[in-house]
Amino acid sequence: MSLEVVVLVLFGAALHATWNAIIKAGTEKSLDAALVSAGGAVAALPFLGLLPLPLPAAWPFIGGSAILQFAYFQLVAAAYRAGDIGLVYPVMRGVAPLLIVASSGYVLGETLSGGALAGVVTICAGILTLAFEARHGSRRAMLLALANACVIASYTYVDGIGARRAGNPVSYTLWMALLPPVLLFAWAFSQRGTRHVRVNWWRGLIGGTGSIASYGIALWAMTKAPVAMVAALRESSILFALVISVVVLKERASPWRYIAGGLIAAGVLVLRLG
Template identity: 75%
Template sequence: MPLDVIVLVLFGALLHATWNAIVKAGTDKSLDAALISAGGAAVALPFLAALPLPLPAAWPFIGASAILQFAYFQLVAAAYRAGDIGLVYPLMRGVAPMIVAATSALILGETLSAGSLAGIMTICAGIMTLAFEARKGGRRAIVLALSNAVVIAAYTFVDGVGARRSGNAISYTLWMSLLPPVLLFTWAISRRGAVAVLAHVKLNWWRGILGGGGSIASYGIALWAMTKAPVATVAALRETSILFALAISVLVLKERSSIWRYLAGAIIAAGVLVLKLA
């Protein structure tokens, strides 16, 4: 895998960890997730006029991705309410690339080298090691996390193919970001009422702009990388976001660490090295 692709995907992983930390620190995870999605759309809008439209072949993928992204944000919020992030996040982010790696040959016809497969499995093992440090969370949290891993794998395939057929991965990313917040806020208003939703938006709009900008940039980088390297390899490398999430949890949120976190970090770093050498 080229070094420039690795560096950019790792930067995208940092952005991904940052917006997840914003959601986790919020008081209302469902509405904060919707705000992150809306913030991404707001950041995308000014750039649309300067970019070409995605090619017609990409539009069905944009529609399918919007529905999957809606499900993803809903499950993120539900999983964080049900269980400890030390259990939920590793399962969501660790199982998804394993699903992609296991099925990419069948779905995309991409054959991974032995070195790439070893790197992917090493990264996934490191991420899932973090589940051993979880302090709370039961069957519901595990079911939600594993369900979201399937959703993540599904939109990874959809967007990986869609970006390649769009003619411009950045344009695809920006157009893809517009519909999910409409679905999320429509759902939130139907459940809670417009007054409650607007009150939360008024107080927390900055979370949406900061987190949304990081979210859209992170995913745009990943989709661009998928046009340069196998989807399964990029998907696994992107999940190194957990390393940055660990650093944020210790240095910013002042959470207690454990030996499992440091062991996981070492395993993930080894997996990244394997991918570079593959």
């Protein structure tokens, strides 16, 4: 993996942790998740006319991704209602690349090296370390985070393949961003109304721009390097989320979170080098 890809994916990881913190800090997490998704769509609109349409083979993947993204944002909101970002985020983002690396040989025919297997074991150690903190936290938050890790792994495969078939990964990303807000807002409005949106629209625009930029970088990188490796490297966002949880959101972090964050980051690094 080239240095250019590594640096851009790490930048995208920082953006990803930031927009998750925006949702966690909000008072209406389902609506904030919908706002972030809508913000991504607004950020995408000005560029649609400048890029070619995705090739026909990519459109089924765009549709499938929209459904998975809807499930993803719903689970993000539910998990952040149940637990701290410093606990929920590492589980969501740490387990997902583990699932991808473990199954990529069957799904994509990618061969796992010894270094990749070592990275999987290290990430597992980090996730098991978080289980110690879960004894004193919300088990519901942990279960929601684990469920969302499965969704993340699923849409990573869908979008990784879709971006490769689209002919232009940026165009795929922008079109993919348009459908989830429709589903999310329909659900959120039916539950909570519109006042929160009028007051907090700017949060969605900032978070959504960061979200679409982060994911666009990842999909571009997946056209340059194996999907499993990009997905794993992207999860360095765990460290950014840990810093945000302590410094910005003032969450209390036990030593287990720091140990887990370090182990997960080390596993990501091993996967990168492997």
